[in-house]
Amino acid sequence: MARKKVKGSKQYRMKVVPHRPVFGLMSVAGIAGLLLVATWSAYYAGQYQERNRSEEQARQLNQLRSQFLNASTENERLRVELASAEQSALIEQKASEQVRAELVLEQSRIAELREEIAFYRGLMAPAAAEQGVSVGDLTISPTAAERRYQYKLVVQQLAANHQIVTGYVSMKVVGSENGAEASYPLHVLSSDVEAERIGLRFKYFQNIEGELQLPEGFTPERIELSLRSGGRSGANVDKRYAWLVQES
Template structure:
């Protein structure tokens, strides 16, 4: 039996290059570092661009907010000025209205006085001599109290004085009965039943009267009696409601 021959062993010849692996590893590491640096730089550049845009937008927003705030303050100040102007205008308008009312009242009073003196100096044929011109009432602060004013005139012939007495009575109802009360019994300023007068043109009789409890006034009766050479009588009745309606 023949002996089998073992296959011959093969050998690979490799060229030995000292430092090759080290150089290749170094090159790969270098490329890796360069790529990382490039990526970081690109990202930094892009991020810086975004930051710049955000900062610019923030500045624009701050400027716009400052402008809006300034406009708001200006509008608020204008509103305050308008409100103040409105108050001043209202005060001036109210004052002007008050002045107009006062002037109208004065004009009305002057016209009344003018008519009064005209009637005295240039009367009609039917109104000469002693006249009961007017009787007026105004409410007092005290309940049931009134301020009164009686005006008598001498119309036409005013060259000499006229004298006499005038009586004032308040006519009304109390406990369903008619009652006549003399002014003397209602006023502390009047002491006699007849108030004496003496004048050439006109004379006022003024005072305060207080109504008794339960008395309902209806009329005021005035009777004036002139004495002496100009003896005459003047009588006039005034409705109480007409005297106190204001």
């Protein structure tokens, strides 16, 4: 009997396969095993790579820590050396300043001694043209008080055979006040002087010294001195000193 073909649809050949449920289970188990093995392999491979990465990071960290400790040790050593060098430089600087100050002081003492030697040499063995009563330089120095000054003047006898010198000295400070010339006798400005005439009585020399206070508004310009002495070394001396204040 001939088969009748059905038009419009594709015909498939049918094959009869024996039903084997055990084989199917074994296939599924094999595939699952393969998946499990692949999963564990991937896991252990990842763990191995992660362990290697952690070990490398730990090695690098230890290396950085060692470098940091070495740098800290070197930095501390350099800090100690720098502090020691700064301390040495400071000590040398202070020592140099002290030596310089002592040298300046010693030079000042030498200059003072030379002045004193010259002074006493002039007293004891003056030149013939220098014999008589001599008035030295006038020194004016500032004090801690405003407009208050120290003054010092030396009057001396230059002679081979010294005699008692008597007489007096009068001094006044001349300057300007309120746009006009003004003058003040020394005894008005200085409590160390009792009268306008300062008495003289000496054989070798006499110091005239003390402190004076300038009035407000008064600008000093000079000091005028007048000396009168009697006896064999009698002298009449008139001098003017510019108002020059020495640095303290």
